[in-house]
Amino acid sequence: MQLDFMPSRTMTLYMAKMFALRIVAVLLMLVIVLMMLDLLGESGKILEFPGNGQAQLLTYAGLRFPQLVSRFLPYSVLLATIITLMTLNQNSEVIAMKASGLSAHQVLAPLFMVAAVTSLVTFGFNERVVTRATATLKAWQAVDYGKIPGESEVRPNVWLKDGDNIMFAKAVFGEGTAMRMQDVNWYQRDPSGMVTRIVSAKTATFANPGWKLEDAESFDVQSAQSKKLATPVILGKGVMPVQVLISKTDADAESLFRLSRSISAIREAGYRTSELDAKWWHKLSGPLSALLMPLLGAVAGFGLARSGTLFVRAVIGMALGFAYFVVDNAALAMGNFGGYPPFLAAWAPFFLFLLIGETVLIRTEE
Template identity: 25%
Template sequence: MMRVGRIERYVMGRVLGSVGAALAVISAVILLVEFVDLSRTVGVRVDVGVGQVFWLTLLRSPSLIQILLPFVFLFGGIGAFVGLNRRSELVAMRAAGVSAWRFILPSAGAAFAIGVLAIVALNPLAAALNGRFEAERGQLMQNYLGDIPQDIWLRQGDERTQIVIHAKTRDTVQGYVRLRGVSLFIYTKSPTGAPIFRQRIEASEARLMPGFWQLKDVREATAGESSVHSDTLSIRSTLDAESAMERFSSPEAISFWRLPDAIRLTEQAGFSAAGYRLRLFQLLATPLLYAAMSILAAAFSLRLARLGGLAGLAGAGVALGFVLFFFNQFAGALAKAGIIPLFAAAWAPAVVALLSGLSLLFFTEDG
């Protein structure tokens, strides 16, 4: 059983403090870069003040920070262990017979726990703020983009029916999704699974209520029959307001808790849910990735300072972190293209980082 004594708590505290400092620095850089980008893309097109741009920056930044959190643990861990090494504290610990595993594993465990907290709490918060960012930016840019076509396509369905929904514009009124200039193409599934066109419905407006679409100024046209006009019509819906809005969002903008429903509804509608499944697997691998980055940071920082080459080794650790980041993006692209399995693409970066750190530690500590 791993014992967390005074030495372990001291090293863990130094590592977490350094991780906090790295988080502050990276967050400040993200805020600055995002503020400049929004000032360039939004501020020069619509009449907004500095306060509004900064508010949009605050809404957008948590999702960007979440992407770079593995670097926070890598940079913070390297900074902490290099500092302990340069002050000869690691030398004193190891001379007293303390194995490096005693103070590395508690830090890795803390990183794993923070990873769990990140996916169950930080990710939903970042997704919610990102959704609000998209909505507020869309409202600000509405007049600027007013002349540009904004066709909307949705799809819903179950085991028997598929409905393709096309609309010219969309907006959100009192929490409800409202579409204008709506066309619904209704298909039934044959025994072989092939879609059979059954009906087309035109409506001036469609509002998504809990469990159904409320249509206004409706004209129904069935194959081989004359059209029928009605003032209102209700059609059962398998979507809710949040899942409908998620169809306009990337998988990264959907919270961890909403991903299983997004996968189910997307597959029911006949679409591929590969992007959502990949995102879910990546989030599940997040705690292991954070722990692996913590171990990797220690592995590149334990070389005795008097032997020289510590700065070069730490720099190699930083470079390997960037390599793992691009490897993660590359594996995700291959998975979305169907070349490699989604599960392997999501877990491979974390496993490679963990095995790299453990291999280097075994070589350093045990020869």
């Protein structure tokens, strides 16, 4: 039996089912509680917009729910690991499994199997659901919970520098030469920085160079007079589409494929992309944190279940798990401002705690 990584089929299904049910139960408990607290904080802002009501609150909950699931699923796997192993230990089931010839790694094998499936599901869920919900929610928050934008790939509230002048768009849609702006204001400034003229338009399209503003209106600050421009006007010749990517590329709201395209465009323009590179790698390493949790929480499943020893082991398992999340966030922050190379910032915490977890398990149980 020592040559088989998995225990018997019956034992594997028994432990896998127990572990999976506890993951779902813990995740639902965390998400429901956090959703209620989040709604208490945001409901006032949502209902403040005229016409918003219960439907908009449900819409917000539907957009926020995937974010909470994605963020707290690894914590749920950690807590479910500790609860499952403590239960097995208290019922002397771990002792029975080890007495039958199973090693500590074989006892944990069904948990690793469920955690691996969880990691794959998390990656797909992040790519297909979370990124779209995040993009829609941020665009909706940019209009103060007014009308939800019809397109999901929207960059809200974009400020761009055009030499001494400033260009602002309430929303930017599309990419490259097909990019277009909505609710555009172009602020002409004198050398001292004072605004002398404001040109406003509902839409603007890229004219290469510059942006063509349709049905524009010009307001002269000094005379306080406005006039309608009879023909389209081209302004912002110093503003290029890549500047929008640089200022408004949000890794949390973009899929892995789309983020790759944004990084390539920014890199081709000669700008630094280390922050986005680190987040690109973290889209791969982040979901794998669920695979690490059974190993870090494994210390709770062994040892004597008396005299408070089991409780101490559970605390150690929780401490290891939460330490991983702290180090992971710190490394990602270091990678964002260039302190660590992007690959190292995303993967170093995973491999570090993989070694720590293996060392603790081997030294204490193997």
